Amino acid sequence: MSDKTYAKPIPSPSPETRFFWEKAHAHELWLPYCRPCARSYWYPRDFCPRCGSRDVESRRSTGRGRVYTFAIHHRAFHPGWADEVPYITALVELEEGVRIFSNLIGIDPDPAKVKCDMPVEAVFEDISDEITLIKFRPTA
Numbered sequence: 001m002s003d004k005t006y007a008k009p010i011p012s013p014s015p016e017t018r019f020f021w022e023k024a025h026a027h028e029l030w031l032p033y034c035r036p037c038a039r040s041y042w043y044p045r046d047f048c049p050r051c052g053s054r055d056v057e058s059r060r061s062t063g064r065g066r067v068y069t070f071a072i073h074h075r076a077f078h079p080g081w082a083d084e085v086p087y088i089t090a091l092v093e094l095e096e097g098v099r100i101f102s103n104l105i106g107i108d109p110d111p112a113k114v115k116c117d118m119p120v121e122a123v124f125e126d127i128s129d130e131i132t133l134i135k136f137r138p139t140a
């Protein structure tokens with residue numbers, strides 16, 4: 001899909017997030033990791049939000065996690081989503097312990113079906129020649 005036909009806002013990588021977006025485009029999810037804290041954090045930046053250390057690196061995530069919480073949207077807040085309502089946004093807690101905000105796909109946007117704590121995995125949606133979005137779907 002080219003940028004011209006994609007009607008939603010497209011993320012623009014910054015110096016701090018470029019690595020994340022490049023890995024997403026390779027269909028991999030990488031998280032920033034603080035060596036002193038021995039923990040991952042979110043979102044990408046070149047210092048640890050917990051301790052302030054710049055002794056950080058990136059580590060590949062398993063892409064697996066659980067739905068921490070979710071919302072089912074019945075109104076589009078932007079014309080780009082007009083054809084997709086209802087859809088689900090979810091806060092996913094990854095196995096690495098960080099919570100990442102995304103869309104939950106591959107399941108009916110029905111509160112009787114979507115459950116907190118349900119296991120999910122990352123999926124990758126190429127939306128342009130440079131940008132790939134990371135979404136989540138229930139694991140089988």
Ligand SMILES: [Zn+2]
Binds near residue numbers: 035048050
């Ligand atoms: Zn730290």
